[in-house]
Amino acid sequence: MFDYSKLKDHICKRQNLSADEAEEFCASFSFVRVKKRQFIVQPEFVAKYRFFVIEGSFRAYVIGDGGEEHTIQFAIDNWWITDYNSYIFQQPASMFVMALEDSLVLQISFDAERMLKKASHTYETIFRILAEHTAAHMARRVILNLTKTAEQRFEFMLEKYPDIVNRVPQYALASYLGMTTEYLSKLRKRRVNAKKLI
Amino acid sequence: MFDYSKLKDHICKRQNLSADEAEEFCASFSFVRVKKRQFIVQPEFVAKYRFFVIEGSFRAYVIGDGGEEHTIQFAIDNWWITDYNSYIFQQPASMFVMALEDSLVLQISFDAERMLKKASHTYETIFRILAEHTAAHMARRVILNLTKTAEQRFEFMLEKYPDIVNRVPQYALASYLGMTTEYLSKLRKRRVNAKKLI
DNA sequence: CAAAATTCCTAAACCAGTTCATCGTTCCCT
DNA sequence: AGGGAACGATGAACTGGTTTAGGAATTTTG
Numbered sequence: 001m002f003d004y005s006k007l008k009d010h011i012c013k014r015q016n017l018s019a020d021e022a023e024e025f026c027a028s029f030s031f032v033r034v035k036k037r038q039f040i041v042q043p044e045f046v047a048k049y050r051f052f053v054i055e056g057s058f059r060a061y062v063i064g065d066g067g068e069e070h071t072i073q074f075a076i077d078n079w080w081i082t083d084y085n086s087y088i089f090q091q092p093a094s095m096f097v098m099a100l101e102d103s104l105v106l107q108i109s110f111d112a113e114r115m116l117k118k119a120s121h122t123y124e125t126i127f128r129i130l131a132e133h134t135a136a137h138m139a140r141r142v143i144l145n146l147t148k149t150a151e152q153r154f155e156f157m158l159e160k161y162p163d164i165v166n167r168v169p170q171y172a173l174a175s176y177l178g179m180t181t182e183y184l185s186k187l188r189k190r191r192v193n194a195k196k197l198i
Numbered sequence: 199m200f201d202y203s204k205l206k207d208h209i210c211k212r213q214n215l216s217a218d219e220a221e222e223f224c225a226s227f228s229f230v231r232v233k234k235r236q237f238i239v240q241p242e243f244v245a246k247y248r249f250f251v252i253e254g255s256f257r258a259y260v261i262g263d264g265g266e267e268h269t270i271q272f273a274i275d276n277w278w279i280t281d282y283n284s285y286i287f288q289q290p291a292s293m294f295v296m297a298l299e300d301s302l303v304l305q306i307s308f309d310a311e312r313m314l315k316k317a318s319h320t321y322e323t324i325f326r327i328l329a330e331h332t333a334a335h336m337a338r339r340v341i342l343n344l345t346k347t348a349e350q351r352f353e354f355m356l357e358k359y360p361d362i363v364n365r366v367p368q369y370a371l372a373s374y375l376g377m378t379t380e381y382l383s384k385l386r387k388r389r390v391n392a393k394k395l396i
Numbered sequence: 397c398a399a400a401a402t403t404c405c406t407a408a409a410c411c412a413g414t415t416c417a418t419c420g421t422t423c424c425c426t
Numbered sequence: 427a428g429g430g431a432a433c434g435a436t437g438a439a440c441t442g443g444t445t446t447a448g449g450a451a452t453t454t455t456g
Contacts, residue, residue, distance in 0.1 A: 062341060062344075062345060064345045065345075070341070070344045070345045072337070072340060072341055072344065084333060084334055084337045085334045085337055085338060088330050088331075088333075088334050089334065094341075117323070117326070120319075121318075121319040121322055124319055124322045124323055124326055125315070125322055127326055128315070128322055128323075128325055128326035128329055131326055131329035131330040131332075131333050132286050132329040133286075134329075134333040135282060135286075135329050135332040135333035135336055136282055136283045136286050136287065138333055138336030138337055138339075138340060139270070139282045139283055139336055140283060141336075141340055142270060142336060142339055142340060142343070143260060143268070143270055143292075145340070145343050145344075145376070146260075146268045146270065146343075146373075146376055147260060147262045147263075147268050149442075149443095150442075150443065151442090169402090169403065169404090170403075170404065170405095171402095171403070171404085175344075178343070178344050179443070179444090180443075180444055180445080181403090181404075181405090182404095182405085182406085182407095182443090182444075182445080182446095183442085183443055183444070185404070185405055185406075186405095186406085186407095186443090188405090189405085189406085347412075347413095348412075348413065349412090367432090367433070367434090368433070368434065369432095369433075369434085377413070377414090378413075378414060378415080379433090379434075379435095380413090380414075380415080380416095380434095380435085380436080380437095381412085381413055381414070383434065383435055383436075384413090384435090384436085386434095386435090387435080387436085
């Protein structure tokens with residue numbers, strides 16, 4: 001009925017798998033359609049699933065003490081998303097994860113993942129690599145936030161993830177970059193004016 | 199000659215291991231003494247090792263465009279440290295990792311780690327769990343930096359990692375928390391004055 | 397299609413945190 | 427032991443980014 005090829009490609013790029021193994025691996029995932037503005041993770045509830053985005057886009061955010069939203073992560077096609085701390089430790093989540101558009105995802109439950117990890121060394125390796133990549137990505141993000149100014153972070157985002165910049169609402173992007181919408185708007189204007197001079 | 203018990207305890211807390219397995223696992227690590235101010239990772243060179251601190255303390259930092267130091271991570275007894283992106287992808291490092299005191303570490307090389315991972319499902323699991331914990335920890339750090347003010351981050355640090363606050367130099371702590379030494383000094387003073395009023 | 401709601405832009409006042417400059421203290425090193 | 431470098435404190439001037447407040451444009455929904 002549905003097409004697992006995106007997930008298969010994603011996995012096989014990182015680890016050699018026989019056709020049978022790839023098949024068995026994917027069988028633990030189920031397709032779910034998610035409507036725009038629908039939540040797939042909510043605070044207080046344990047994040048039972050890890051999601052792989054086939055099409056559409058998502059946004060993970062937390063609510064600060066003053067009620068402000070802080071975007072922690074975006075996910076578009078071929079990215080993973082969930083509340084990582086909630087999922088890994090099976091504790092109540094602190095994040096919302098919401099669809100930004102009507103989307104299609106593949107989800108795996110924590111239990112199914114645990115079985116896969118237990119079942120074979122190869123599957124364990126896949127999740128090990130996944131976790132390493134996640135850790136490495138997060139480490140880069142920490143460095144970026146610590147070493148660059150708001151403007152530099154925006155420039156970096158434009159260069160590295162133009163798809164995301166053009167696809168997500170401005171207030172979500174601003175809070176991801178650790179600034180206000182107003183300031184992002186100012187930066188955008190400054191860029192346009194700078195371009196006009198060339 | 200040396201005592202592997204700290205590493206053994208650390209691993210066994212996370213994964214069940216037979217005595218033989220624990221022995222074999224630890225055999226891939228070697229003890230190294232590191233003098234204060236000595237580097238165990240340097241930019242441009244590939245981080246060949248991952249380190250487990252037996253005693254002493256370390257600091258990982260990068261140099262910003264303007265020459266400022268930004269502390270990315272501290273490590274004291276029973277913590278892991280290296281330039282994660284360099285080690286995992288075996289690419290040139292962007293960080294310095296320096297001993298803050300005369301220290302004793304256990305190091306494992308990337309190749310030895312790869313062999314362990316390949317050799318057995320159990321060892322693969324250990325490194326998977328390690329990576330998951332690293333990713334989860336980093337995710338919490340990103341959230342903290344995005345949602346809290348400089349003062350709140352300092353308060354949090356005091357509560358959660360008082361050992362580190364009391365053990366590392368002020369300028370290192372300040373750059374870890376994403377602020378200047380001068381401002382941290384001001385916050386410290388504000389705290390002392392606030393306490394006097396109680 | 398029109399009303400309601402959400403998103404985006406602009407601008408001025410404001411503030412958390414930085415910069416700069418100076419001084420006292422502690423830690424090393426030989 | 428003593429001279430130099432590293433470390434911490436403090437205050438005044440400054441700035442990157444926020445807050446507040448308003449209005450315009452776009453999207454959603456009935």
